[in-house]
Every structure is written in structure tokens, then in C-alpha cells.
Amino acid sequence: RSWAAGGRWAFIAVKPGQFPPGIDELTYLRAVAPLEDVAPEAARTAYEAALKRWPKAWIAMMGLGNLAYARKDYPRAAIHFAEAARANPSDGDPMNNLAQALLAAGDWKAAQGAIEVALRLGQPHPEAYRSTAAEIAKARAAALDPTQAP
Structure with a gap:
């Protein structure tokens, strides 16, 4: 009866990379995502475990890209975002993130190609792509005309 007031719910805490019984891919990845900011190594471990269990888990690929980007490892971030784009080619977010990683790495030409794909796909965040x-x-203007640099 003591559980009734709380709606009879409970949770299981597991180590990063372990899976609660009956967990599905999306539920697991939604639980992992908040770890990116507070425990990046735990998030990395959890995303890598997710990819072993669900090899096409593009959201895990995006998470690994986000973690690499936060470490300023832009080439590694680009690899993860490109993998996510191949795993989910109808979603513009991986291509947008790939464009951002390429731009941060100093390759505005490759970034231009990636963002054109995101813009063509147009969903789910067209304003972010623009x-x-x-x-x-x-960045292109600054590269072509150094007087345009900020």
C-alpha cells in the first residue's frame, strides 16, 4: 500500500553499458542522452554498448558525435555524424551536425556540401539548417575575402 501514493512506479539503476530487462532502443537512448553533459564517459560507454546491441542505432552515433564535438575532436565527431547520416539518410540532423563539425575543423567546402544535403532533406529542424x-x-566569405573576417 505504501507505493499507491506514488502511482506504484519504480526504476532500476544500472551501470552505463548495462541494459535493464525488457529495455528497447529508444527508451534506452533517451535515458542515456542527459548523461552527455554530466557524465560524458558514462554516456560514451552507454552509447558504445547500444551500438553493440543495436548496430543501426543512429541516435547513439549522434551521441558519440556530440561527445567528440564537446571535446573539440571535430574529425572524430564528423566520423560519427557521417555514420549517423548513413544509418538514417532521411533525417537532416546528422548532416547538419556533420556540417558543423566540418566547419569547426576548418573545412568550409565540405561543410557546404553537408549542409546542402540537410537543407534538401529539410526535416526535422529546417531553421537550424538555415x-x-x-x-x-x-566562413566562406572570410576565406575568399580576408577583409570579411569577423
Whole structure:
């Protein structure tokens, strides 16, 4: 009866990389994502375990890309985002993130190609893609005309 007031719910805490009984891919990855900011190594371990269990888990690939980007390891981030784009080619977010990683790595030309794909796909965050495209255009202008540099 003591559980009734709380709606009779409970949770299981497991180590990163372990799976609670009956967990599905999306539920697991939604639980892992908040770890990126507070426990990045735990998130990395959990994403890698997810990819072993669900090899096409593009959200895990995106998470690994986010972690690499946060470490300023832009080439590694680009690899993960490109993998996510191949795993889920109808979603523009991986290509947008790939464009951002390539731009951060200093390759505005490759970033331009990636963002064009995201813009063509157009979903689910078209405004973010337009914003990334504008950043790339500024970098291109600065590269072609150094007087345009911020």
C-alpha cells in the first residue's frame, strides 16, 4: 500500500553499458542522452554498448558525435555524424551536425556540401539548417575575402 501514493512506479539503476530487462532502443537512448553533459564517459560507454546491441542505432552515433564535438575532436565527431547520416539518410540532423563539425575543423567546402544535403532533406529542424548554412556562408566569405573576417 505504501507505493499507491506514488502511482506504484519504480526504476532500476544500472551501470552505463548495462541494459535493464525488457529495455528497447529508444527508451534506452533517451535515458542515456542527459548523461552527455554530466557524465560524458558514462554516456560514451552507454552509447558504445547500444551500438553493440543495436548496430543501426543512429541516435547513439549522434551521441558519440556530440561527445567528440564537446571535446573539440571535430574529425572524430564528423566520423560519427557521417555514420549517423548513413544509418538514417532521411533525417537532416546528422548532416547538419556533420556540417558543423566540418566547419569547426576548418573545412568550409565540405561543410557546404553537408549542409546542402540537410537543407534538401529539410526535416526535422529546417531553421537550424538555415542557421548552419549562414555560418558556413560567413566562413566562406572570410576565406575568399580576408577583409570579411569577423
